[in-house]
Amino acid sequence: MAANVDTLPRHRLIVLAGVMVGFGLILTWQLVRWQVIERDQFISIVENRPTGGEQTPARRGRILDRQGHPLALDTIEYQITATPGWIGDPGQVALRLAPLLELPAQELTAMLSSDTPWVLLRRRVSREVGETLREWDIYGLHVTHWPRRGYPEGSLAAHLLGFVAQDQQGFYGIEGYYNQLLAPSAFPTEAEEKSATPTSSVATEIFPFSLAKVTKQGSPDLILTVDRVIQHIAEQELDAAINQHRASGGSVIVMDPRSGAILAMASRPVYDPEYYSQTPSTELWADPAVTWDYEPGSVFKIVTVASALDAGTITLDQTFDDKGVIEVGGRQLYNWDRQAHGHVTITDAMTLSLNTVMAEVNTTVGPKIFYAYVQRFGFGRPTGIDLTGESEGQLKLPSDAMWNESELGTNAFGQGLAVTPLQMACGVAAIANRGTMMVPHVLQEIVSQDQVWPRHPTVARQVVSPETAKQVTEILIRAAQEGAPASVVPGYTIAGKSGTAQIPIPGGYDPEWTIASFVGFAPAHEPQFLILVKVDRPQDTPWGAAVAAPVFRNIAQRLFVMMDIQPPRE
Amino acid sequence: MAQNRRPPTNNILNHSRPQGALAFLATIVILGLVGWVYLRQASEAAELQHRIQALRHQEQELQRQNDQLAYEVARLASVDHLNARARQLGYVAVSQARFVAVAGYPSPQETAPDETMTLAQRDPAGRATPSAVAGWWETFTGQFEAWAQSEQP
Numbered sequence: 277m278a279a280n281v282d283t284l285p286r287h288r289l290i291v292l293a294g295v296m297v298g299f300g301l302i303l304t305w306q307l308v309r310w311q312v313i314e315r316d317q318f319i320s321i322v323e324n325r326p327t328g329g330e331q332t333p334a335r336r337g338r339i340l341d342r343q344g345h346p347l348a349l350d351t352i353e354y355q356i357t358a359t360p361g362w363i364g365d366p367g368q369v370a371l372r373l374a375p376l377l378e379l380p381a382q383e384l385t386a387m388l389s390s391d392t393p394w395v396l397l398r399r400r401v402s403r404e405v406g407e408t409l410r411e412w413d414i415y416g417l418h419v420t421h422w423p424r425r426g427y428p429e430g431s432l433a434a435h436l437l438g439f440v441a442q443d444q445q446g447f448y449g450i451e452g453y454y455n456q457l458l459a460p461s462a463f464p465t466e467a468e469e470k471s472a473t474p475t476s477s478v479a480t481e482i483f484p485f486s487l488a489k490v491t492k493q494g495s496p497d498l499i500l501t502v503d504r505v506i507q508h509i510a511e512q513e514l515d516a517a518i519n520q521h522r523a524s525g526g527s528v529i530v531m532d533p534r535s536g537a538i539l540a541m542a543s544r545p546v547y548d549p550e551y552y553s554q555t556p557s558t559e560l561w562a563d564p565a566v567t568w569d570y571e572p573g574s575v576f577k578i579v580t581v582a583s584a585l586d587a588g589t590i591t592l593d594q595t596f597d598d599k600g601v602i603e604v605g606g607r608q609l610y611n612w613d614r615q616a617h618g619h620v621t622i623t624d625a626m627t628l629s630l631n632t633v634m635a636e637v638n639t640t641v642g643p644k645i646f647y648a649y650v651q652r653f654g655f656g657r658p659t660g661i662d663l664t665g666e667s668e669g670q671l672k673l674p675s676d677a678m679w680n681e682s683e684l685g686t687n688a689f690g691q692g693l694a695v696t697p698l699q700m701a702c703g704v705a706a707i708a709n710r711g712t713m714m715v716p717h718v719l720q721e722i723v724s725q726d727q728v729w730p731r732h733p734t735v736a737r738q739v740v741s742p743e744t745a746k747q748v749t750e751i752l753i754r755a756a757q758e759g760a761p762a763s764v765v766p767g768y769t770i771a772g773k774s775g776t777a778q779i780p781i782p783g784g785y786d787p788e789w790t791i792a793s794f795v796g797f798a799p800a801h802e803p804q805f806l807i808l809v810k811v812d813r814p815q816d817t818p819w820g821a822a823v824a825a826p827v828f829r830n831i832a833q834r835l836f837v838m839m840d841i842q843p844p845r846e
Numbered sequence: 847m848a849q850n851r852r853p854p855t856n857n858i859l860n861h862s863r864p865q866g867a868l869a870f871l872a873t874i875v876i877l878g879l880v881g882w883v884y885l886r887q888a889s890e891a892a893e894l895q896h897r898i899q900a901l902r903h904q905e906q907e908l909q910r911q912n913d914q915l916a917y918e919v920a921r922l923a924s925v926d927h928l929n930a931r932a933r934q935l936g937y938v939a940v941s942q943a944r945f946v947a948v949a950g951y952p953s954p955q956e957t958a959p960d961e962t963m964t965l966a967q968r969d970p971a972g973r974a975t976p977s978a979v980a981g982w983w984e985t986f987t988g989q990f991e992a993w994a995q996s997e998q999p
Contacts, residue, residue, distance in 0.1 A: 293870060300877060311888075335909060338916075346920040350913050403914070421910060428920030508925040834939075842945045 332421055333444040337458040337495035339437060339451075341504040342720055348437055348451070348549075351426035354406025354419050356397040362416030363388045369414055373397070376405050399442060400424065425451075431548045433507050435563035436541045436718065438664065439549035448561050450498065450718060451549075452664035456487065457722065458495055496724035501537035501717065506530055509834050510540040514809070517827045518544055521792075521814035527565040527697045529808040530831065533705035533797060535733035536714030538661070539805065541565050541698075562665050569669045569694035570810070573777030574612075574629045574820070575795050576690030578704055580637060581622055582748045583649035586711075586740040589641045592747060595619045602632040604685030609635050612776070626755045626773065635685035643674045643684050650687070652739050653703040654713060655695055660736070661716040670694035690775060700795060701808040703739075707752070708771070708797040708806055711745040712738055753800050756825075763796055763825035765833050767843035771803075772796020772828065774820035779813075789813040794824035798832050804841060807831055 310318065339348040356377060363369055370384035377384065377398050387395045400422060401409075409419045425440035438449030446455035490496055510528040518526055530540040543564040547555040555561065562568070584590040600616030602609050611617070611631050617624075625633035638646055650656070656671030671693050672679045686692040695703075698716060706713035713736040722729040740748075752771035756763050760774040775793045778785040792814055797806040809824040809831075817823060835841070921927065929939075 289867070293874075296874065300881075303881075335906065335913070338913075345923070346916060349917055349920070350910070351917045352910055352914045421907075423910070426917045428917055429924045430926060432925065504925055508929075837940050 333423060334459065335495055336423065336425065336440065336444065338497045339458075340497060340499050341502050341507075342500060343503060344499070345504050346428055347433060347500070347502075347504065348425060348427050348440075350423040352403045352406075353400045353422050353424040354403070354409070355399055355422035356401055356406075356409065357394050357418045357420065358388055358397055359394050359416045359418070360388050360390050360392060364415065369417070372412070372414075373409075373417075376408060377401065394418075425550070427548070427550045429504060430550075431546045432504065432511065433502060433541070434546050434549045435543045435561075435565065436502065436507075436538075436663065437549055439552040439561070441552075448664055449563060450500070450663065453662050454498060454719070457490065457498065490722060490724055490729060493725040493727075496722045498722060499720045501532075501535075501539065501720045502541070503539050505838060506835065507540040507542060509831055509838070510807075511542040511546075513827050513830045513834075514542050514544055514811075516830075517809075517811055517823065521811060521816050521823050523811045523815070523823075524813040525564070526809070526811040528810075528827070528831070529565055529697055529701045529806075530835070531701055531705060531716060531806050533708035533714070533803050533806045536702070536705070536716045536736075537720070537733070538716055538718045541718075563663060565697045566661060566663050567665045567667050567696070569667055569696050569699075570791050571693065571777045571780060572690040572695050572700050572793065573775035573791070574631075574689055575700060575704075575773050575775035575777075575793050576693075576695070577626060577629065577634050577688070578707065578748065578752065578773055578795075579650060579653050579655075580634050580646070580688045581626060581751060582653075582707060582740050582744055583646055584637045584641050585622075585747055586649070586744040587641055587645050589645070590622055590637055592622060592751075595621055596625060596633045596636055598625070598630055598632050600632065602635050602685065604635050604639060605681030605683070607682035607685065609682075609685050623751045623754055626751050627758045629689075629755075629759060629774075631689040634688035638684050638688035643681075646684065646687070647671075647673050649739075650693075652737065653706065654736065654739075655693065655699055655703065659696075659698055659702050659716050661698060662719050666698070667696050669696055669699055690777060697808055697810050700793075701806060702736075704795045704797065704808070705806050706739040707745050707748050708803040709745075710742040711740040749800055752796070756796055760794060760821035760825040762821060763794055763828045763832075765798070765829055765836065768798055768832070768836065768841075769800040769844070770796050770798045770828075770832065771800035772825075774825050776818055776820045790818040792818060792820040792823035794820050794828045796828055796832075798836075799841065799844065804839065805832075805835055 336350050338346055338350075340346050356373075360366070366388035367381075367385050370381045370388055373379070373384055374381040379398070384397065387397060406419050406421075409417065423444070427434070427437065436449050438447055438451035438453075440446050440451055444459055446452045446458060451458065510530055514526050514528045517523065525544045527543045528540065529538065529542075531538050541563070545560055547560045552561065581590075585592075596619070598611070598617040598620055600611055600614065609631055612629060617628055617630060620628065620630065620633060622633070622637070624630075650671065655669055656673075657668050658666045672683060683692045702713060702716055705716075715734040715736045717731060717734075719731050721731060749771050752773055753769055756770045756772040760772065763772050763774070764770050772794055773796070775791075775795075777791040777793065779789050779791060780786075789812075791810060791812055793808070793810040795806070795808040797803040807828050809827040811823045811827070814823045836843075
């Protein structure tokens with residue numbers, strides 16, 4: 277008996293210990309199972325819970341001008357969704373929501389009574405509506421923040437900025453080109469970047485640093501080279517010219533030829549990027565200054581003369597006998613005034629804008645040298661600007677089957693080839709910058725929290741020698757003073773050339789309409805800005821010297837004041 | 847033989863029993879403590895994670911509100927708005943400026959805002975150039991010396 281009494285506690289303790297250890301093991305196993313083995317499954321359950329419907333997009337980076345004024349930034353709007361199973365009285369809730377969501381009560385009732393896990397009631401409602409619904413706090417109704425891209429300056433620089441669609445995808449301009457930078461959710465991680473597959477991002481080619489590092493602290497802000505005041509001036513003067521000459525549209529580019537920085541880029545007709553979907557035609561979304569090409573006309577004579585002078589084929593003292601007509605490749609070419617001007621120098625020919633002399637120069641230079649220079653000036657290929665949709669223009673080379681010898685003559689005065697306004701501006705900017713062409717750009721730096729990544733100016737190539745650039749500048753000073761006196765700002769030295777281009781149509785040229793343009797830089801000997809003006813189809817007068825040159829003068833005059841550029845002392 | 851016979855013993859209750867029970871209890875207690883510490887840390891981590899998420903959410907919300915305010919300010923400060931307001935107040939745009947040359951007054955060589963200058967202006971570190979610091983220090987020491995001399999009898 278004594279033995280039985282003694283062994284009882286031992287058995288009990290063993291059983292008790294076994295039970296405790298068993299419970300402990302079960303608890304430990306459950307912890308391991310939940311926190312280690314099935315961890316991902318639980319996380320996915322939480323992440324995919326049906327309350328929100330769609331995930332809210334991340335905040336998109338801001339776009340600011342060179343002075344720090346916001347040009348594009350996210351504003352608050354709301355997305356309204358519901359979990360129908362949680363709505364107590366769909367009919368009653370629908371009656372309350374209908375006026376705010378601007379939807380018929382019957383349609384809302386049907387949506388709130390459906391058996392889907394969640395239903396989208398309105399993609400976007402205003403901030404006021406969203407906040408009202410939040411205050412109502414209806415069980416089963418989800419009021420989710422949904423960013424909307426705002427452009428506080430309205431349509432200012434619309435083409436240059438582009439727009440952001442409802443799915444937060446950027447299109448056209450800066451928004452399209454730097455979409456990966458501005459919207460980091462669509463961004464590769466550092467591990468993905470290190471993987472063998474190279475990214476197709478254009479931004480990666482420009483910036484020699486990891487994109488993942490730039491977006492580590494969220495979406496960065498982009499500071500542009502564009503100045504909103506200069507942009508406003510350009511747009512205001514372009515609008516005035518279009519109204520005055522009842523033109524169909526036009527473009528203005530203001531750039532710093534020393535760095536390639538775009539200070540302003542305006543085009544008409546324009547749209548409001550905040551309400552991009554209300555644009556009458558989707559063709560308006562593309563930036564005409566970089567996307568649409570045109571035959572430049574006499575402005576292109578700058579390239580012809582620079583090429584011939586740099587190749588040593590002609591000199592400033594050389595005279596040409598202008599008979600008013602010249603035959604090149606079996607085609608007779610005439611001056612714009614159908615007149616013969618006799619013996620003239622190349623400076624006279626530029627001032628009088630003589631087509632025949634330019635064609636003669638080109639026949640002397642020959643197609644091989646001429647087209648080599650044309651390509652060196654950047655025609656026939658994109659300039660490399662950081663904007664989407666850049667066109668390369670149209671340039672036929674002697675090696676092309678469609679090329680005809682007569683084109684050597686017509687190309688000399690800007691016919692038979694097509695360029696974008698930006699290409700033309702960059703070509704002349706090379707002359708202004710002592711023969712060195714810079715890559716045009718609109719991004720000045722990337723700012724993320726406390727870090728700054730500047731984009732340094734990049735040299736494209738040396739197009740002509742500094743001596744040639746200087747000679748062409750002197751020619752352009754006289755061409756502006758005598759050929760397009762409306763471009764001159766009293767007290768300042770302007771270098772520039774006007775052009776009146778015909779518009780090609782099937783079978784020839786449009787007999788009625790022209791494109792009037794002027795490109796120039798100032799101050800001529802120490803250029804601080806270059807302006808290209810292009811006015812499409814002016815109705816009262818077709819001439820570039822009468823339509824575009826005054827626009828150049830008006831903008832330049834205001835820039836002199838704004839940039840505090842003093843006239844040279846006597 | 848009878849003296850050598852021992853009564854049957856219980857291992858738990860005899861001399862070795864307390865040690866075994868103590869070791870067992872100690873193991874249980876230690877396991878319990880480890881479990882408690884782990885659970886406490888896990889719950890604290892979860893709570894902190896929740897707080898961090900809430901703060902992040904709050905930060906995002908504040909950022910959005912800040913953006914919204916920045917947008918409204920930018921709307922009011924847009925060029926068109928300022929232009930219209932200035933005209934309402936009777937101002938006119940300056941289209942022409944006459945620069946008056948003052949004899950003996952040096953003209954600045956470069957006045958146009960180029961990229962380099964803009965970058966330097968934006969960079970606070972760029973403003974504090976060594977020459978600027980040296981100039982400030984020289985001015986300061988000069989003022990101090992002048993003050994010290996003025997105090998002397």
